[in-house]
Amino acid sequence: MGKILVTGGTGYIGSHTVVELQQAGYEVVIVDNLDNSSIGILDQITEITGIKLEFHQLDLCEEEKVKELISNNPDITGVIHFAAHKAVGESVQLPLKYYRNNFFSLINLLTAFTGRDINFVFSSSCTVYGQPDKLPVTEEAPVKKAESPYGNTKQISEEILAETASVNANYHVIALRYFNPVGAHETALIGELPIGVPQNLVPFITQSAIGKRGAITVYGSDYNTPDGSCIRDYIHVVDLAKAHIAALKRQEAAKMEANFEIFNVGTGTGSSVLEVIHAFESSTGVKLEYKTGARRPGDVEQVWGDVSKAEKELNWKAELKLEDMMRSAWAWEKYINEHPL
Ligand code: NAD
Ligand code: WQD
Numbered sequence: 001m002g003k004i005l006v007t008g009g010t011g012y013i014g015s016h017t018v019v020e021l022q023q024a025g026y027e028v029v030i031v032d033n034l035d036n037s038s039i040g041i042l043d044q045i046t047e048i049t050g051i052k053l054e055f056h057q058l059d060l061c062e063e064e065k066v067k068e069l070i071s072n073n074p075d076i077t078g079v080i081h082f083a084a085h086k087a088v089g090e091s092v093q094l095p096l097k098y099y100r101n102n103f104f105s106l107i108n109l110l111t112a113f114t115g116r117d118i119n120f121v122f123s124s125s126c127t128v129y130g131q132p133d134k135l136p137v138t139e140e141a142p143v144k145k146a147e148s149p150y151g152n153t154k155q156i157s158e159e160i161l162a163e164t165a166s167v168n169a170n171y172h173v174i175a176l177r178y179f180n181p182v183g184a185h186e187t188a189l190i191g192e193l194p195i196g197v198p199q200n201l202v203p204f205i206t207q208s209a210i211g212k213r214g215a216i217t218v219y220g221s222d223y224n225t226p227d228g229s230c231i232r233d234y235i236h237v238v239d240l241a242k243a244h245i246a247a248l249k250r251q252e253a254a255k256m257e258a259n260f261e262i263f264n265v266g267t268g269t270g271s272s273v274l275e276v277i278h279a280f281e282s283s284t285g286v287k288l289e290y291k292t293g294a295r296r297p298g299d300v301e302q303v304w305g306d307v308s309k310a311e312k313e314l315n316w317k318a319e320l321k322l323e324d325m326m327r328s329a330w331a332w333e334k335y336i337n338e339h340p341l
Pocket of ligand 1: 007008011032033035059061081082083084101123124126
């Protein structure tokens with residue numbers, strides 16, 4: 001089994017993926033600058049897996065340090081690149097912060113592997129589709145003009161990767177377009193750690209339920225959907241983590257049809273905001289306070305993924321249900337309130 005470099009490995013999706021990697025027998029090296037995560041996550045991961053980790057606190061924008069790390073680790077065979085800034089609203093206010101971090105870190109990593117055979121898995125997003133014309137959306141759907149600098153960094157990063165892989169046969173790149181990752185590990189030892197008021201639905205729900213926030217506002221009740229609220233494809237973060245292992249396996253088995261491939265990673269099912277709220281209530285027994293409000297600028301009305309390509313080519317399928325997502329998110333919220341990291 002190869003040694004896998006996980007950038008952003010102390011973050012939300014990264015930490016869950018590190019657990020799956022270790023449990024699948026991979027040796028893991030994490031790089032994170034702890035800009036949006038806590039060092040305490042390392043002990044939490046070790047508590048779950050019982051396996052020690054190699055960790056480097058490093059900013060991937062520092063080119064020389066990245067080069068040094070990569071050349072000191074000639075046995076790295078794969079990279080899963082999670083590290084990025086991801087707050088859509090902040091990216092509108094501070095576009096250069098997003099372009100600088102998300103591009104420099106990607107370019108520095110790719111440069112550091114010049115001439116080396118490397119499997120590279122990139123965190124992309126369904127945000128590249130904007131509001132698709134056809135649902136469920138397939139990987140062939142056109143990429144729409146990005147609504148935010150954050151979304152733009154994902155679109156351009158995919159282009160950087162496609163162009164780099166097309167002229168360098170040593171880069172084997174898979175971009176995974178995530179839909180909406182939610183939930184937490186079944187042990188409740190790791191989960192999402194939002195800083196400040198959560199902008200995303202599920203962390204807001206759990207913080208509201210525990211009394212840290214007031215009533216939930218449902219953004220928009222007049223969308224052209226069955227109950228008037230927006231629809232998304234929510235995917236359990238552990239299912240999502242497993243998709244990264246499936247991508248690595250495809251690369252390792254030399255099954256890729258081209259040096260750059262894209263896969264949707266979702267459940268293939270859409271749920272409305274109201275359905276999520278009701279799933280939380282029914283699966284946890286906790287009543288939520290919520291009200292309907294105005295639409296949130298920039299929101300797409302409805303999106304869910306066609307995930308048949310991942311099922312067929314990656315041999316991967318999401319297994320966990322919305323109720324599992326809600327129950328695990330709630331268990332994590334309760335845990336983290338009692339054991340702040
Ligand atoms: P996260 O913020 O929890 O994790 C990202 C990690 O990267 C953090 O620990 C942060 O400290 C680190 N990081 C950021 N810039 C860095 C740098 N320059 N050097 C070193 N470390 C750096 O985010 P997440 O939710 O786990 O998302 C992981 C990836 O998935 C991101 O690329 C994100 O854009 C993408 N993604 C996330 C979602 C989502 O809803 N969470 C959806 C689609 C795509
Ligand atoms: C989900 C639904 C809201 C909060 C964002 C990024 C996207 C991707 C995932 C990275 C929407 C509604 C939310 C609230 C609400 N990230 N909502 N009340 O907007 O689908 O996607 O995260 O790539 O790029 O844009 O996720 O969780 O913010 O919202 O009604 O308090 O919940 O309007 O319909 P979104 P979200």
